[in-house]
Amino acid sequence: DAGITQSPRYKITETGRQVTLMCHQTWSHSYMFWYRQDLGHGLRLIYYSAAADITDKGEVPDGYVVSRSKTENFPLTLESATRSQTSVYFCASTPYLVDSPLHFGNGTRLTVT
Amino acid sequence: AQTVTQSQPEMSVQEAETVTLSCTYDTSENNYYLFWYKQPPSRQMILVIRQEAYKQQNATENRFSVNFQKAAKSFSLKISDSQLGDTAMYFCAYRRGSQGNLIFGKGTKLSVKP
Numbered sequence: 001d002a003g004i005t006q007s008p009r010y011k012i013t014e015t016g017r018q019v020t021l022m023c024h025q026t027w028s029h030s031y032m033f034w035y036r037q038d039l040g041h042g043l044r045l046i047y048y049s050a051a052a053d054i055t056d057k058g059e060v061p062d063g064y065v066v067s068r069s070k071t072e073n074f075p076l077t078l079e080s081a082t083r084s085q086t087s088v089y090f091c092a093s094t095p096y097l098v099d100s101p102l103h104f105g106n107g108t109r110l111t112v113t
Numbered sequence: 114a115q116t117v118t119q120s121q122p123e124m125s126v127q128e129a130e131t132v133t134l135s136c137t138y139d140t141s142e143n144n145y146y147l148f149w150y151k152q153p154p155s156r157q158m159i160l161v162i163r164q165e166a167y168k169q170q171n172a173t174e175n176r177f178s179v180n181f182q183k184a185a186k187s188f189s190l191k192i193s194d195s196q197l198g199d200t201a202m203y204f205c206a207y208r209r210g211s212q213g214n215l216i217f218g219k220g221t222k223l224s225v226k227p
Contacts, residue, residue, distance in 0.1 A: 031213040033213070033214055035217075040219060041219060042117075042204060042217040042218055042219040042220050043204065043215075043217040044217075045214050045215075045216075048213065048214050050213070058214065088156065090158065092158075094213055099146050099163065099165055101148055101160045101163055102158075102215055104157070104158035106155075106156060106157055107156045107157075107158075109156075
């Protein structure tokens with residue numbers, strides 16, 4: 001089925017480990033985003049991408065790395081996980097800049113112990 | 114910088130009644146878009162309704178409607194005939210016309226009681 005999928009759905013990792021969250025969309029949307037959701041903060045933008053090989057920082061990029069070698073994939077890597085990165089992570093995509101909404105994946109709940 | 118404020122962290126309503134969720138935003142832009150998203154316990158983010166700033170007419174989607182007051186920078190969501198399935202977190206979001214990302218409020222947790 002067409003859509004946007006995130007994997008894994010749940011992940012537990014230890015402080016200092018590297019972890020990669022995957023995001024794949026089948027619509028060929030140009031724009032993709034990574035948000036984190038924390039209680040009391042809503043959703044905050046980590047990184048976004050306007051097209052393959054074009055990425056830019058959002059509001060809270062520290063400690064994260066992204067890449068986008070193919071239009072359909074936008075992985076998010078925590079190079080050395082910290083407890084403050086315990087959160088729910090959402091990937092989203094959209095085809096246009098005008099009035100099209102963001103389409104979200106189902107999120108990854110990451111726990112850093 | 115643009116900000117989005119939802120002043121009601123939690124609300125409750127009786128089934129079949131009407132409830133209004135508040136949202137205000139701060140911007141100096143003239144071209145922008147506003148959205149309401151619903152997040153049920155399943156964690157999925159679901160688009161409820163959207164509004165273009167240049168349209169004076171308030172958007173409506175079935176039981177959901179907005180009261181868009183551009184001068185006051187207010188974008189409230191009205192849910193009519195509330196149903197148990199409306200229980201969720203509701204997020205107001207703003208998008209500048211020239212950018213793709215959304216800026217979200219902190220959310221309002223709505224509970225619909227039988």
